[in-house]
Amino acid sequence: MDLRDRNLSPENLKAIEQFIVERRLGYQPFIFADRLEVGEGLRFHDGEASSGHIYWPDAPTEIQNLLVDCPEHFRECNRNLRTIYEFLLDTLVQKFDSNISHLTFAEIGCNTGYFLHGLGVRGAKRCLGFDFTNNKKVFEWFNQVLGINSEFYFAEWDSLSHSLRYAEIPEVDVVLSIAVLCHVADPLQHLAYLCDRARKAVLVYTPVTQDNNLSIEFGHPAKYPKALKYPLNFDNDIRLSIPLLKLALEQSGFGELYPIPCPQNVSEKWKAWFACQQGYIALRTSESKTALSSDATSDRLRTIPGDAKLTLDKIRQLQEQIEGMESSKFWKLREAWFQVKKALGLPER
Numbered sequence: 001m002d003l004r005d006r007n008l009s010p011e012n013l014k015a016i017e018q019f020i021v022e023r024r025l026g027y028q029p030f031i032f033a034d035r036l037e038v039g040e041g042l043r044f045h046d047g048e049a050s051s052g053h054i055y056w057p058d059a060p061t062e063i064q065n066l067l068v069d070c071p072e073h074f075r076e077c078n079r080n081l082r083t084i085y086e087f088l089l090d091t092l093v094q095k096f097d098s099n100i101s102h103l104t105f106a107e108i109g110c111n112t113g114y115f116l117h118g119l120g121v122r123g124a125k126r127c128l129g130f131d132f133t134n135n136k137k138v139f140e141w142f143n144q145v146l147g148i149n150s151e152f153y154f155a156e157w158d159s160l161s162h163s164l165r166y167a168e169i170p171e172v173d174v175v176l177s178i179a180v181l182c183h184v185a186d187p188l189q190h191l192a193y194l195c196d197r198a199r200k201a202v203l204v205y206t207p208v209t210q211d212n213n214l215s216i217e218f219g220h221p222a223k224y225p226k227a228l229k230y231p232l233n234f235d236n237d238i239r240l241s242i243p244l245l246k247l248a249l250e251q252s253g254f255g256e257l258y259p260i261p262c263p264q265n266v267s268e269k270w271k272a273w274f275a276c277q278q279g280y281i282a283l284r285t286s287e288s289k290t291a292l293s294s295d296a297t298s299d300r301l302r303t304i305p306g307d308a309k310l311t312l313d314k315i316r317q318l319q320e321q322i323e324g325m326e327s328s329k330f331w332k333l334r335e336a337w338f339q340v341k342k343a344l345g346l347p348e349r
């Protein structure tokens with residue numbers, strides 16, 4: 001997104017500079033001024049080893065390691081990446097006859113909100129973003145500058161429990177997942193969760209393999225310093241085969257799949273990069289939800305052994321008891337008492 005035509009004020013630019021210093025901005029390709037540009041286009045084009053994702057000639061010393069040393073090439077790479085991003089957005093909007101004013105959107109792994117803000121300026125009714133990097137302040141900045149109202153919610157997909165923590169994605173018309181499936185160790189469950197929240201369509205864009213079978217390929221684990229523990233540590237190197245990606249969407253109720261082509265106005269090398277990913281706009285063709293939203297497994301266990309059922313009943317009974325206790329006046333009074341004691345510096349017991 002090129003914001004040079006927005007005539008950003010010195011205060012607006014100062015806020016962006018502060019976001020860069022705080023490492024909040026840098027991944028998605030934005031131009032804020034002739035002298036201020038961010039984005040990972042260079043790394044996508046030249047490979048992981050290439051450094052720098054900030055062009056800011058008079059940057060403070062603390063971010064020198066983030067600066068690029070070949071500005072023209074960096075800017076050209078980001079230009080191509082922006083072309084691809086804008087093409088994804090235009091293709092999605094065209095699927096809805098170029099009118100999205102009645103549609104709500106949610107994006108998991110929204111980062112600094114490039115796609116949601118792009119939908120906002122194209123007239124979307126409501127845009128909700130979810131990510132485990134807290135980008136609330138960055139969203140507020142874009143809302144103010146672009147005159148939109150993108151919402152940000154802190155949320156983390158937990159691949160161990162196959163669920164979203166800290167927030168719940170409500171049902172919306174369209175769910176987006178762009179370059180996120182490759183980060184989660186349970187891509188099928190993750191995609192099923194997203195599909196269950198989409199009334200009309202899902203836009204998924206993710207690295208894939210060329211395997212003709214139904215397969216998932218994992219790269220080497222723990223390649224980043226703060227990796228999760230095994231088996232959750234395959235960050236960013238998880239790729240579905242195209243047949244499996246199609247099957248996953250179809251099984252989740254999205255039987256009408258439109259592959260997103262590569263835009264023509266990018267260089268050959270970018271076309272090759274694009275070919276390593278697969279994008280679909282998948283339209284809902286069935287109302288049925290996946291096992292993540294229904295008690296599907298109980299249908300199969302036709303006869304539950306007596307002792308197993310007893311244990312399950314006991315757990316449910318205890319859960320209800322705990323929920324009842326927690327909502328009782330006594331419990332709330334007890335919690336308030338602990339808060340008072342803590343505030344007064346009194347020992348807990």
Ligand SMILES: C[S@@+](CC[C@H](N)C(=O)[O-])C[C@H]1O[C@@H](n2cnc3c(N)ncnc32)[C@H](O)[C@@H]1O
Nearest residue numbers: 109110111131132133155156157178179180183
């Ligand atoms: C490769 S970036 C893609 C960002 C954006 N969708 C795009 O294509 O420009 C992956 C994003 O997903 C977020 N992310 C990765 N794993 C996540 C998880 N388990 N829960 C929530 N967000 C996650 C990261 O913080 C990051 O913003």
